[in-house]
Amino acid sequence: MQTKIAANAQALKRWLGKSEEVLGNHSDRLNAINIFPVADGDTGTNLYLTVRSASRAVAQLPTTDVGELLAEAGRAAMEEARGNSGTLFSVFLAALADPLHGTTRLTGPLLAAALERAEIRCWSALSEPVPGTMLSVIAAATRAANSADAARNQDHSNHGLARTLNAVVAAALEAVVETEGQLDPLSDAHIVDAGAVGFLLILDALRASALGEELQPELLEGLHGYGVQAPHIHLDHQSEGMEVMCTINLSPLDAATLRLQLDELGDSVILSAVTEVPEGYRWRVHVHVPDPEAALAAIRRFGEPAHLSVTTLSAPDDGPDRAADPASTCGAGNADE
Structure with missing residues (x-):
């Protein structure tokens, strides 16, 4: 059921909170299919903890500037990012803020510009970016936003934002399905990429929070390896x-x-x-x-x-407990704590 669209700073706070919740609920299944780039079974946990850092950093931030809000969330996520997936999401979040400074409301054209900036930063942050991962979902989401009528016609209406967000999530889902055929380890295991699924959940949380709608659990139906009874694939690697x-x-x-x-x-x-x-x-x-x-x-x-x-990098069930370097100057803790 849709309520009045209010894609403002409060909506983006809801986005981060909703993302934290949905990733917490799905972390075990995301961990189960985490085999790329290493089968350490912690993608869901890392994404959850990174998003939690961002959400808690801005929960009480008194600003109506969506760029300022996302910049602070990005800084917090970056400082405490966990693993490949968490680090890449923190880069995405920090870059997303750049074109939004000075604005109080998200629109279709602004979302397209922000996603484009985030895509560039994410691909450039990695020494060897690999398609078939979260990167492919970010790229698909960016293409969809920039191809939407709102971006092409500079339509800043709520209706234009709704159409853009729906197109973004649909493109992200398609990109997730395609990850299985883009990487040999995923093809061999007959599963989709864990980070890609996690990012799909985050984008659907953005759609739901901005449009006043519910999450779409049906997005995950039929994703290979994502069934509740499916095995923990990472334990075989x-x-x-x-x-x-x-x-x-x-x-x-x-x-x-x-x-x-x-x-x-x-x-x-x-x-x-x-x-x-x-x-x-x-x-x-x-x-x-x-x-x-x-x-x-x-x-x-x-x-x-x-x-x-x-x-x-061994899976939690296969290796010793994870330990932080004792010489850390900021009291680093267990990466999965």
């Missing part, structure tokens, strides 16, 4: 190595140099600017490595990291 995450202040040149060094040491490298600081920018750093010591040494050559965590 072995993962090795460690995940290193932190925030650190770097100049753009130092950030580029660190990215090159981390690319040589591991994979799944993500570097994205959080906010401007005297030294340049505060960056969120994420990498998977066989041995964390070389990565930690490379990072510390540029300064002392904060929010540092070093965790195993």
Whole structure:
């Protein structure tokens, strides 16, 4: 049942709260099909905890500026982002805010511009972006928003926003279904990508919150691997190595140099600017490595990291408890706490 559309700051607070709730409800199933890029069974947990950080950061924020609200949510998410999926979502959220500063209401054209900005930032944040993941869903959502009548005709009406959001969710669902055929591990396991499904849930929460409607659980019907009785696919895959995450202040040149060094040491490298600081920018750093010591040494050559965590990439049922680096300057905790 639809109520009056009010896509303002309060609606975006509801979006983050609703996203936190739906990801909490679906975290176990998202974990169960999490096998790419590593089968560590924590995509649902990581997305949930990252979105929770964003939601709680702005729950009481006294602003009507939707750009300001999303920028603060993005900063909070970036500082406490968990895993590949959480880090990528935090990049998305922070970038989404850029074209919305100074506005008090989301519209179809503004959503299209914000999604386009977020897509660019997300693809550029990864050293080796891979289709068939959350990135593909972001790209599909962006294309749908920019192809909608509202964006092409600069229609800022509520009706235009509704049509745009419905098109975005429909395109996102199609992109989720297509992930199964885009990555060999997903094709072999006959499942869709966990991060992609999580992002679909987030987009549907945005649609519901902005339009005053309910979530659409039927979106998930028929997604391969997502049935309630389906097995935990990740338990059939072995993962090795460690995940290193932190925030650190770097100049753009130092950030580029660190990215090159981390690319040589591991994979799944993500570097994205959080906010401007005297030294340049505060960056969120994420990498998977066989041995964390070389990565930690490379990072510390540029300064002392904060929010540092070093965790195993094995699935929770298969490996030792995840542990944070004791030298963290900000009391990093268990990545799945």
